[in-house]
Amino acid sequence: MTNKPKILVIAGPTASGKSDLAIAMAQQFNGEIISADALQVYRHLDIGTAKISLVEQQMVPHHLIDILDMTASFSVAEFVKLADQIIADIVSRGKLPIIAGGTGFYVKALLGEQVLDFVASDPHEVDMLKQQPLAVLVDELKLRDEDLSQRVDLHNKQRVIRAIEISRHGQHDKPIQRPQYDACVIGIDWPREVLYQRINARAQDMIDDGILDEVRKILTAGGESLQAGKAIGYKEFFPYLQGHVSLSEAITQLQQDSRRYAKRQLTYLRHQIPGLIWVQGETAQDELTNLLKKWL
Incomplete structure (x- = not known):
């Protein structure tokens, strides 16, 4: 037996049906849902983010939805900090935390598979870096920190810039005490x-x-x-x-x-999320129900 809190993680590509599956599992297994979506944190951005309706939110408690104004920034470190707190609260009430969303980077970090940083971002520095071509930024990052460059999507300019900030200010190895989870991690797959x-x-x-x-x-x-x-x-x-x-x-x-x-999401999940179990879109609810009955 493990004393680690149990969490269910439902991942998958856009339009794969993560929200519907999460709601069904929450209703069946006394769960609450935590959104792992980098955009659903923003108020008034509902349609483009495929945010669940207010009616659906009333069916099952949801967290990390509509918590920020659209002009605010939100980082993976902030997501993990808030998610850890919410998971602890849900578990303390005898319920199952269900993390659902398409931001694989958030999922990886929550599961402790991603080095986190809490380096403050300098807007002026970011603006200067944005003016540089991606190839130049990648070269700088590799020169500064080869190890860090291997953990970053080098095709994503925003993440390369963030990594350069971390490498310049030298705090990315700061130890962070976080809970460990007994996680059942599911990916929804469709033809x-x-x-x-x-x-x-x-x-x-x-x-x-x-x-x-x-x-x-x-x-x-x-x-x-x-x-x-x-x-x-x-x-x-x-x-x-x-x-x-x-x-x-x-x-x-x-x-x-x-x-x-x-x-890209599917590639990321297959290569970056260890222990992920795939369920087929057509039969996802039945497959996951049977799996959770054994796991829980």
């Missing part, structure tokens, strides 16, 4: 053509649900200078609202970006 159909349909649904109103709010608040403004689901519509492309072209771009993102 590629089915997943792509779900992604394409979601993009069209976003238009029908009024995504452009949310895009206008982001543009007014700062556009791509905001964390939310860099996100798939919003940035594709900026050129449309600025008169550079047609709506159909923007939707096509969103569908393409979302499919590529899903592919």
Whole structure:
């Protein structure tokens, strides 16, 4: 027997059905849901983030949704700190914490598989680094800290810049005492053509649900200078609202970006999350129910 708190983690690519599966498991196994989504923390960004409805939130308690203004920044270290606190509270009440979301980096960090840092970010330094080509930034990071460079997505400029900040200020090895979890980690898998159909349909649904109103709010608040403004689901519509492309072209771009993102998510989960168990999308609820009955 282990004294580690049990947590269920439901991961998977965009449009794979994580939220629906999490709600079903929470209802069945007396759980509460913690969002592991880098964008659902923002208020008023509902459609582009595929945030669950208020009705669904009333069905099962949800955490780390709608906690920040869209102009705020939010880091993986902040996510882990808050999630640890919420997990402890849920467990103390005899319930099952269920972490659900598509930000694999958050999941990896929560499970203790990612070195965390609490280095403060310097806006002026970040602005200067943003002006440099990605290749130059990667070279600097490798020169400064080869080990750190191997743990960073070198194709993601924002993460490379963050890693340079850490390497410059030399605090990334700071020990952090965190709880360890007995985690059941699930990934939802669909045949590629089915997943792509779900992604394409979601993009069209976003238009029908009024995504452009949310895009206008982001543009007014700062556009791509905001964390939310860099996100798939919003940035594709900026050129449309600025008169550079047609709506159909923007939707096509969103569908393409979302499919590529899903592919990256799957690759990340397969290579970065140890012990992950895959369930098939069509039968995910039954598969996971049987698994949890044995595990719990």
